[in-house]
Amino acid sequence: MVRSSSFLKHVALAILLAAGVQADLTTGIPDSAPPGYEEWISPIIVPAANVTGQGDWGPYVQRARALVATLTIEEKVNVTTGADVGERCVGNTGTVERIGWKGLCLEDSPLGVRFADFASAFPAGINVAMTWDVDLIKARGLAMGQEHKGKGVNVALGPMTNMGRQAAAGRQWEGFGSDPFLSGVAVTNTIDGMQSAGVIATVKHFIGNEQEHFRGGSEGFPIYSSNIDDKTMHEVYLWPFSEAIKADVGAVMCSYNLINQTQACQNSKVINGFLKQELGFQGFIMSDWAAMINGVQPALAGLDMNMPGFVQYGDSNQANPAVATNSWWGAELITMIQNGSVPESRLDDMVTRIFATYYKLGQENNYPPVSFSQLTENTYLNGQLVNEHVNVQDDHYKTIRQIGAQSAVLLKNTGSLPLSVKKLKRVGVFGSDAAPRPAGPNSCQDGTSDKGCDEGTLAMGWGSGTANFPYLIDPFAAISQHIYSIDPTVVIEGVLLDYAFAANAPVASNADTCLVFVNADSGEGYLNISGNAGDRNNITLWHGGEALIENVASQCENTIVVQHAVGAIIVESWIDHPNVTAYIQAGLPGQESGNSLVDVLFSDSPQAYNPSGRLVYTVAKQASDYPAQILYTTNVPAGYNPQITYEEGVNIDYRWFDAHNIEPRFEFGFGLSYTTFSYSNLHISSGSHWRREADHHTTTAHTTSSATSKAASSTVASSSAKASSSVATNATTSAASSISASASASASGSASVNASTTATAPTSANTTTPVINPIGGPSALYEQAASVSFTIKNTGHLSGNEIAQLYVSFPSQYAEPPRVLRGFSKVEISAGRSTSVTIPLRVKDLSVWDVVTQQWVLAQGAIGISVGSSSRNLPLSGTLHL
Ligand SMILES: *[C@@H]1O[C@H](CO)[C@@H](O)[C@H](O)[C@H]1NC(C)=O
Numbered sequence: 001m002v003r004s005s006s007f008l009k010h011v012a013l014a015i016l017l018a019a020g021v022q023a024d025l026t027t028g029i030p031d032s033a034p035p036g037y038e039e040w041i042s043p044i045i046v047p048a049a050n051v052t053g054q055g056d057w058g059p060y061v062q063r064a065r066a067l068v069a070t071l072t073i074e075e076k077v078n079v080t081t082g083a084d085v086g087e088r089c090v091g092n093t094g095t096v097e098r099i100g101w102k103g104l105c106l107e108d109s110p111l112g113v114r115f116a117d118f119a120s121a122f123p124a125g126i127n128v129a130m131t132w133d134v135d136l137i138k139a140r141g142l143a144m145g146q147e148h149k150g151k152g153v154n155v156a157l158g159p160m161t162n163m164g165r166q167a168a169a170g171r172q173w174e175g176f177g178s179d180p181f182l183s184g185v186a187v188t189n190t191i192d193g194m195q196s197a198g199v200i201a202t203v204k205h206f207i208g209n210e211q212e213h214f215r216g217g218s219e220g221f222p223i224y225s226s227n228i229d230d231k232t233m234h235e236v237y238l239w240p241f242s243e244a245i246k247a248d249v250g251a252v253m254c255s256y257n258l259i260n261q262t263q264a265c266q267n268s269k270v271i272n273g274f275l276k277q278e279l280g281f282q283g284f285i286m287s288d289w290a291a292m293i294n295g296v297q298p299a300l301a302g303l304d305m306n307m308p309g310f311v312q313y314g315d316s317n318q319a320n321p322a323v324a325t326n327s328w329w330g331a332e333l334i335t336m337i338q339n340g341s342v343p344e345s346r347l348d349d350m351v352t353r354i355f356a357t358y359y360k361l362g363q364e365n366n367y368p369p370v371s372f373s374q375l376t377e378n379t380y381l382n383g384q385l386v387n388e389h390v391n392v393q394d395d396h397y398k399t400i401r402q403i404g405a406q407s408a409v410l411l412k413n414t415g416s417l418p419l420s421v422k423k424l425k426r427v428g429v430f431g432s433d434a435a436p437r438p439a440g441p442n443s444c445q446d447g448t449s450d451k452g453c454d455e456g457t458l459a460m461g462w463g464s465g466t467a468n469f470p471y472l473i474d475p476f477a478a479i480s481q482h483i484y485s486i487d488p489t490v491v492i493e494g495v496l497l498d499y500a501f502a503a504n505a506p507v508a509s510n511a512d513t514c515l516v517f518v519n520a521d522s523g524e525g526y527l528n529i530s531g532n533a534g535d536r537n538n539i540t541l542w543h544g545g546e547a548l549i550e551n552v553a554s555q556c557e558n559t560i561v562v563q564h565a566v567g568a569i570i571v572e573s574w575i576d577h578p579n580v581t582a583y584i585q586a587g588l589p590g591q592e593s594g595n596s597l598v599d600v601l602f603s604d605s606p607q608a609y610n611p612s613g614r615l616v617y618t619v620a621k622q623a624s625d626y627p628a629q630i631l632y633t634t635n636v637p638a639g640y641n642p643q644i645t646y647e648e649g650v651n652i653d654y655r656w657f658d659a660h661n662i663e664p665r666f667e668f669g670f671g672l673s674y675t676t677f678s679y680s681n682l683h684i685s686s687g688s689h690w691r692r693e694a695d696h697h698t699t700t701a702h703t704t705s706s707a708t709s710k711a712a713s714s715t716v717a718s719s720s721a722k723a724s725s726s727v728a729t730n731a732t733t734s735a736a737s738s739i740s741a742s743a744s745a746s747a748s749g750s751a752s753v754n755a756s757t758t759a760t761a762p763t764s765a766n767t768t769t770p771v772i773n774p775i776g777g778p779s780a781l782y783e784q785a786a787s788v789s790f791t792i793k794n795t796g797h798l799s800g801n802e803i804a805q806l807y808v809s810f811p812s813q814y815a816e817p818p819r820v821l822r823g824f825s826k827v828e829i830s831a832g833r834s835t836s837v838t839i840p841l842r843v844k845d846l847s848v849w850d851v852v853t854q855q856w857v858l859a860q861g862a863i864g865i866s867v868g869s870s871s872r873n874l875p876l877s878g879t880l881h882l
Pocket residue numbers: 017018019020746747749764765766
């Protein structure tokens with residue numbers, strides 16, 4: 001990587017900006033888009049907004065400001081730039097020696113403390129999302145937060161909330177699936193959990209980092225540009241980040257890729273514009289590791305921290321950031337301030353944001369010191385004590401086992417499940433995915449690190465989003481142990497190989513129950529595993545999984561398929577096989593994998609669990625049915641960055657299948673139970689806090705229930721509308737739909753701000769005064785606008801959990817997908833019993849992003865409301881008028 005030398009003076013830059021030219025902030029050269037992509041260029045939003053101390057942040061920002069005022073420039077730079085001491089955490093800021101401040105430890109990953117011993121390996125993000133259980137999501141966040149803190153980590157590098165735009169995307173398992181609303185709920189609860197333990201959470205990767213090929217960083221150039229239109233950006237990709245910011249997340253990490261030709265960590269539209277203005281973000285934003293490709297531009301674009309400090313992997317260790325010159329910042333940042341390219345107030349704001357977050361999380365008070373090393377599990381490194389082996393696992397294995405069981409998605413069951421040991425005589429278990437990893441849970445036979453191999457049972461993907469297993473309960477061991485504990489006379493034979501068809505034959509043909517284990521892996525792009533450079537090359541099974549299923553099913557009438565896959569798998573060649581009686585997607589369940597599986601397979605497990613996991617992505621019948629594919633080879637002339645234009649717009653995943661009438665194999669939100677549920681009695685209320693008139697308002701909500709084929713009586717606002725609640729707009733006027741004031745910047749450069757409302761982000765490139773929204777955007781967005789209630793009955797013979805899902809259909813003028821998820825609720829119901837469920841809808845949930853006025857607009861007209869057990873099984877429907 002060559003550092004471009006910047007030659008234009010700040011003055012020249014200012015002239016370019018004044019002329020309205022969209023330019024690289026450092027070089028002054030307009031970003032060059034390949035032919036045909038000229039409209040996909042990010043505007044420039046400067047200057048960077050200072051932290052304001054709004055919300056709960058006031059005292060912490062004040063305290064941070066007071067401290068920053070006493071620091072020297074070297075000390076301030078130290079706080080912003082990684083010291084890459086490296087023996088301790090994957091990221092370490094410099095210290096402030098004079099006041100005894102030890103710096104911050106930043107550590108992966110979104111599923112545990114990476115590189116640490118005596119810490120837990122949690123289920124992946126995709127699995128906890130598959131539980132659709134906010135309590136479990138929060139419990140996992142809390143447990144991970146406690147473990148990070150227990151090891152001395154100040155800043156945990158998760159949660160990750162990329163959207164899985166492409167089914168084969170390498171890192172999608174680290175996130176929460178392909179729906180923004182679900183991801184928003186998942187990030188919110190993960191962050192709440194993590195930060196309540198005292199660790200700073202980091203929501204990532206900001207933004208448009210939807211594939212690994214050409215992502216930049218250690219993969220080198222060229223880096224792809226994610227070209228995302230404004231509506232899609234707000235309604236899909238930015239949504240989870242806005243929810244994270246509303247949840248007061250302390251940190252954001254910008255990604256490697258470009259957005260509209262500009263690298264994420266120097267894209268002023270996304271950092272200054274979206275994060276700091278439109279979303280009122282009060283914390284700090286760090287670079288992904290070695291993601292920066294420049295120094296001045298990121299500083300002006302709003303970046304606050306350079307991680308891990310060096311320019312590129314392979315650079316020498318920089319012990320002291322303030323004098324380091326092998327960094328885009330460090331000593332270079334001092335030069336930038338001295339030569340006038342970056343104002344010192346920008347540096348002050350970086351440091352203020354970092355310390356404000358540190359204070360807000362209470363980390364100045366007896367925070368545990370770092371007690372591990374990312375380089376070794378040994379006690380000593382170069383004669384220094386680096387690992388104190390602090391055991392932070394507590395009883396988190398319980399939560400891990402629960403999440404594993406509750407995330408398993410039962411996709412087919414002709415009646416063979418659940419199993420009961422008393423009915424078994426002879427069991428066959430097939431496939432390497434049922435077995436322990438031959439080189440140990442944390443190693444590969446060829447020595448590849450970071451879980452970079454698909455050997456033995458798969459319980460997490462590969463890359464930086466991993467953690468070490470303290471142990472890994474493999475399925476064969478857990479199943480054998482369970483059966484043995486009840487009846488040691490049951491024959492259990494494991495053929496734990498993938499191609500041992502000769503050995504399969506006598507076992508499969510004589511067993512009453514055959515369990516076939518298959519998987520598919522993926523991960524981060526710096527590892528290329530079996531030719532898969534992060535992203536999967538296909539969305540079928542690895543090491544011959546299909547052939548193994550066929551082989552066993554051809555000889556065994558009761559073949560149960562268990563799959564540990566990072567995402568969707570095409571199952572057409574075997575799913576309808578008459579001998580395949582059940583199919584479970586168990587995903588990436590973490591260290592308790594086998595135990596969790598036993599809980600859903602066996603009704604006689606002490607912790608038996610009736611499956612309730614639901615897909616958080618669509619399983620298509622063929623790969624080409626998906627709206628977007630990985631870009632494996634460049635699509636532009638040499639010398640240009642590959643271009644990934646989000647042509648499907650807001651129609652990702654199930655929205656695309658719905659919009660184009662494509663029948664999926666298993667739809668988003670789908671999953672079976674061992675019992676059955678029915679829905680009835682839909683009531684839709686425009687119970688609005690934001691509408692002042694609501695007290696006197698006869699609701700216009702009309703309800704129909706297709707389940708009962710009866711028009712329900714019209715309802716009144718269920719939530720007593722309180723005129724006293726803080727309402728941002730006078731919403732009873734014709735401007736009722738304006739959630740926030742228009743912020744269209746006037747020609748003079750000052751954005752107009754309406755009375756009681758804080759404006760949305762300015763769109764002009766020459767705005768001089770940043771207009772800063774409340775945290776997460778206008779607060780009215782988060783007020784309740786309506787509520788939907790209905791009844792669910794457990795019509796089967798077994799107690800179970802149902803995941804009720806609510807989808808909204810916007811009136812056609814808004815060009816929205818046929819249906820979007822806007823609420824869900826997990827409820828446990830005993831056999832034969834009914835439960836009433838109420839799902840609130842916020843103003844934001846019923847709004848669309850207006851690209852002209854740059855604000856959320858509450859939908860007018862008839863809003864369709866559908867309720868049911870998946871995105872395509874929606875027995876109740878009605879209409880809401882606001
Ligand atoms: C500011 O931006 C507006 C809208 O983008 C543009 O019309 C105007 O010419 C710009 N003003 C200056 C002084 O550059």
